[in-house]
Amino acid sequence: MKRIVLFSGGSACRAINIALCGKAQLTRIVPAWDSGGSSKIIRERIGLLAVGDLRQALMTMAHGEGRAGDVVKICNARLSSNLGKDEALSEFLFYSQGRHPLLERMEPGLRGAILNYLKTFSSTVGNDFDFRNGSIGNFILAGATLAHNGDVNTAVFVFRKLCSIEGDVWASSLDSDLTLSATLKNGKRVDRQDVITKLSEEDAKVGIAEIELSTASGTPPTANTAVIEALARADLIAFGPGSFYTSLLPHLHIAEIADALADVRCPRVWIGNVLQCRETTDRSLGDLLQGVEALWARVQPQQGRLLTHALENRVLFPFEKTVGAFSYLSHGPSSNETYEAITGEYEDAWSRGQHDGQAIANVLLDLASRQSATTK
Template structure:
């Protein structure tokens, strides 16, 4: 089975992940471990572990793509109500943790026992005053598994996959729990941490990001997850994106040893361009995005160019057009021997501003087949 590694963020990669799962290849998602916002923030601040939200979301996408829709997946997709008081939210959590939910009752006893054990491990760790509101049951289970296995997130992910029946892999690029992402803007100001970069004001966004830094509060350099290095070494194709360029995709290159591992990998390396601009890329083109990748790639030891192929959505309008708040991302690229530029209509016909997962998957499979043919030649 051919192996594709996707360096990505969260929801932007969903349709592509699903289409690849259904195309008969082995998919490995590499996701961020430095998320400082959302429901994961509360868990991270209370327990001092790495953010599990993007991991759980990617695992649920993998489950969807593989057709896993059992009771465990349904439980892991559930959330605590957001509009409750603290006491009522805790009671709702205990409805799961104390075996009250009907889905738990009809599970095989071993599965049920494992889930209840992880939920109660989580509850014991966070204490009676934890705010469960809008929390993901899947995040609680995954965190509980991490705690139950001595903080080993790779083991927790393996157990979570087995509980849900998921075959594909999802790994954080680093297993360090104290990662902090910061951005230096082109006027010299620093924006930190990750969620502050994602929610920059429009004036800050238009100044633009000059450089990213990923550091540990311990002062040490971020270390690569060994599972990620193994996946890169075995890959038949490595893709970057789509997703939030400066907070979800480029920062993977800032983890020690990732650049060297990608450079050693003898396979196509593909940039999947976003369909729309976002707050992080206001006023930029795909050429600008590619240059940002190239800067951080070379700044962390990369020598030759990172990408062998770039997938660019063909914008059909001769004027600026927006979907919601943001305009389409034009490519601004020119033909060059450095990489193969593939322009096509990669937007989903039914969901404006979103990728057509099947079209992207078909392009990646074609690139991978061409790369394999070139290797055999």
């Protein structure tokens, strides 16, 4: 099977991930700078790398591989958000003390490992921690990281074994103090990933000019060595779909990842989103990809283009059409394209604004196979 590496956020490429399972050796590369939701609370409390996107990608991989058993059901569980802190703690204890029916029926070794990780997490954060709306899977993964001396890669490896997952999922960096910032076109600075993804309508109209990925210490972000190894072996590397400025573009700001991408000779494909979002209001896919290549020219000035292909969803309306609050992403200018555009009807027939995972997977597998045939 072809080795495909997919840069993405935690959930946007879910359908594509599922469609590729069993047809490719898939590696997901997810952000390490998530600053919202349950990940934010864990980061602020104990300073761990954000685990939310890792957990989502692992659960998607498990589902795609047909391994959505009791462990996955537990890891996808989320505590109630409308309770007081004491009631939320009691709900957490229902899991961590092994009283949940799904935990009670697990074989002892598996159950013991999960409860150990929940106990490790609980003892570290203390009983005054705000468990409301927390993800049990995030707590397990954070507990596993703590139990293995803060080694996220080991925690992910153990997590994969718990769920019998074959595909790989890695954070692009192991730095636990990464912060994403954006500068708008009017000079306004917006800090933190979760704030950037929820730009006000006014700021979204102004638009993002550039982003910055930084560490608290001021040292440059470092790459996860597992990511570098995956890139070196890849038959195809894909970016997206996902939030352009907060899930996809920041990976290129990690110098070692950019260096590794400069060394590969396999197809490098950008999967265009179906819809605009707050981050890409009034932008076309052409605008965004020009931004990708402009950044690439700054970080790798001697390497020529980054992308070999771009997948563009065919917009079937001769007028502006929206799904909810957002318009379809148009193709935009093509005069400066340095990549091969592959246009198709990539929108899911049942979920408007979402990708048809099988349609995208078919294109990626075809490109990877053609590359192999050319290489031979």
